[in-house]
Amino acid sequence: MRKTLLLLPVVCLIVLGLAGAGCTTTQKTATPTASPAGTTTPATTVTATPSSTASLTFNTTESDSAILAEKNGQWAVSALASSTYGDATGTESWSPMHATGQPNVETYGDHGTAWAPKEKNKGMEYLEMIYTDPVTPTGVRIRESYGSGCVTKVELKDTNGVWHEIWSGVDTTRGLSYLQIPVTGATYKTKTVKITFDTTKTPNEWAEIDAVQLVGTK
Ligand SMILES: [Ca+2]
Numbered sequence: 001m002r003k004t005l006l007l008l009p010v011v012c013l014i015v016l017g018l019a020g021a022g023c024t025t026t027q028k029t030a031t032p033t034a035s036p037a038g039t040t041t042p043a044t045t046v047t048a049t050p051s052s053t054a055s056l057t058f059n060t061t062e063s064d065s066a067i068l069a070e071k072n073g074q075w076a077v078s079a080l081a082s083s084t085y086g087d088a089t090g091t092e093s094w095s096p097m098h099a100t101g102q103p104n105v106e107t108y109g110d111h112g113t114a115w116a117p118k119e120k121n122k123g124m125e126y127l128e129m130i131y132t133d134p135v136t137p138t139g140v141r142i143r144e145s146y147g148s149g150c151v152t153k154v155e156l157k158d159t160n161g162v163w164h165e166i167w168s169g170v171d172t173t174r175g176l177s178y179l180q181i182p183v184t185g186a187t188y189k190t191k192t193v194k195i196t197f198d199t200t201k202t203p204n205e206w207a208e209i210d211a212v213q214l215v216g217t218k
Pocket residue numbers: 098099100102103104105113114115209210211
């Protein structure tokens with residue numbers, strides 16, 4: 001009889017685990033983290049606003065902290081590149097994986113927590129970033145952490161596989177900073193960003209990318 005009593009809670013736990021049904025009254029209310037606090041809008045002075053018709057504006061001079069707090073922003077979940085320093089794969093230093101996720105390079109310079117191409121001064125290279133949610137894009141932010149100023153083109157692949165060039169030109173980014181590119185009037189959804197570099201622009205520094213943010217509405 002004592003044994004049976006002792007066993008009862010154990011059986012309860014197993015039943016709970018298997019069926020999710022209640023032996024006790026404890027209920028797992030999967031709190032759907034509803035309103036992500038409506039007061040988090042970073043009240044930075046917004047100058048320079050390109051888009052006029054977009055449902056939300058994209059600030060091309062956003063601060064680092066405001067970028068981290070960007071409600072409509074995503075950081076990449078996977079990446080591939082034309083080449084990688086030391087042919088690194090997986091979590092090895094300088095692999096494309098190090099351009100995914102939030103920024104984690106603290107100072108301008110050569111760091112294995114950023115992606116770097118195989119050679120310093122070879123010429124054209126690219127990085128393709130993949131995100132979880134397809135969005136109607138309003139902007140892209142590329143955090144350059146070494147060899148800043150090498151980006152020559154940025155494209156987005158829509159969900160039908162068609163590429164859209166959103167920017168090409170002279171990258172004036174210097175130091176540890178973001179190249180912030182607005183996208184206006186997009187009528188497609190994307191979860192793929194391709195960045196093209198010309199590494200000969202900074203012959204003495206490797207072009208390194210710490211993180212890339214895709215901004216847009218679901
Ligand atoms: Ca990184």
